Amino acid sequence: MSTLTRRTDPAGSAVVGRLSRLDRFLPVWIGLAMVVGLLLGRLIPGLDDALDAVAVGGISLPIAIGLLVMMYPVLAKVRYDRLDTVTGDRRLLISSLVLNWLVGPAVMFALAWVFLADQPAYRTGLIIVGLARCIAMVVIWNDLACGDREAAAVLVALNSVFQVLAFGLLGWFYLAVLPGWLGLPGAELRVSAWEIARNVLVFLGIPLLAGYLTRRLGERARGREWYESRLLPRVGPVALYGLLFTIVILFALQGDAITGRPFDVARIALPLLVYFALMWAGSYALGRALGLGYARTTTLAFTAAGNNFELAIAVAIGTFGVASGQALAGVVGPLIEVPVLVGLVHVSLWARRRFFTPPLDREASR
Template structure:
């Protein structure tokens, strides 16, 4: 259900509900426009206002940008307050979904990005390394927005995001060693690069960007239903906080691009080189995961959730690791910055693709 609409007990199927896009609020219907304007505003502010990027960069703790953290928390809270946590058993019991998600996120995704980085950027080692780092950082934040706009399964998204978070803490450093050191050496592609990753930094990233809004959403749901009842909570309270998810998204985008506006606009040709493999990556991961969901018999809402959780990346973690390891002016950091520049408009477009494909499922949602 789009963030700005009243929340119904269940979402109508394509056969029952007619055109999904036609029922969107003005805010949701023109989301792509608002996002493009937010990106342009952020880039303009970062480029034209002297010292703005440096001032924003100073406001951080533990390697986490506080303005971006605030935006992401505001963005995620309303969506996670909509989740029906009493339905988690139905999600965790869906082995097709859980296994498919683990495979595409932690086996396929990093391997695809590794291959694309070497195919497109074989002559640019710094950008290549930056892209590989982006591929290792699985999405735990913005995906809840894309999934919600595409009418995906909210409960499934919350479970998969939590699962990715747990794997991220454990597997990020190990996969960094495998794809940046061991595999290049074994394939004769060079000596590799040592990735200095702090488990504490990754764990803090997960706690801030998932733990806090998840706990807030869970407590809001429990207290709200106890005091108001489920029907009043979903039809009265949730519509009032729903639009704040998109306000938080737009604030995050403006802040992110204001932080990196000068870097991006100063290297247009390099940005274009980095963008090409990213475009291929998002297309391969989303369409491949969507096809996998249909092949294993998942309904539309869980197929969409699988696709968006597979295609998104944790840009904040990727940028933080690249800066901490290689420096703020490094090519690795620039590759991380270009990630959301491409990811945001592409995944917005894929929301519309997903809604169009939804109509092809029958009245049962399959």
């Protein structure tokens, strides 16, 4: 974890050690960041236009900076010489691809039609959120829950490649083809593979390269012990600062939309709550059934439940406009995802003690 230290007991099982104040009260800081962002968006005229004036890959520059700062420390912690232990785990890789690209979009499509059948704009926005799979914040949730960092890096990279290849195709299928088969009204989605690839290169490629070079050069210069005991504890907290900064800016950008239409936000939030609960719990149960161990089960669950909200918002705004219902649905995504997945971090740590004994948790001693 960013500021979490771990210790190993004599039997070799890892247990959660001392939490810093930042980690211990993380839900409080996130709640305050959301409130501060909403207040800034409401109280400072023109703030949203100023923040949105410069964009990177369709994302406001301040949010882009926050995302990059947030992801870099976690990716600097990854032991890249261990990635082969993940790529050889076919159960994990296949399960992740099935959950992300078959189950996830289908579940969101069904929930969008069940809860928002009379709201085509919000329904379309939710379906877009379901198509945008994990890339950024999921590395934070996984790290906080003591998941497998190497597995998270591989799964995020793998899903990013599939995102470039499959996002547009699945968007066409779920918004145009499948509704037609079912006799339902459809919609069109205009997005190019290059726009998605650019998003992936910026928000995954840059922090991944920076993290890899930091570890490689740091270990070469001073050794692994110095790198992990001296450098990482200094770099680690930056991830959560980046997360809080991103949340403030995100909610400042959409403060008027969120506070001005509370009933609509509540309607969009309900299927999202069901979605996150179903995807996380189902993936966690699958990992447990496959015997993946706690760390990889946790990584599987969070990478399946998390969404690439920055891509979803960018696509919704680019296709339907910044003031559209589709864009509002995209914005409500992180509004619900952030507190829910923070809660699921605590559920995951509880489940570790309840369901994973040392013999089953083979990766716990990492």
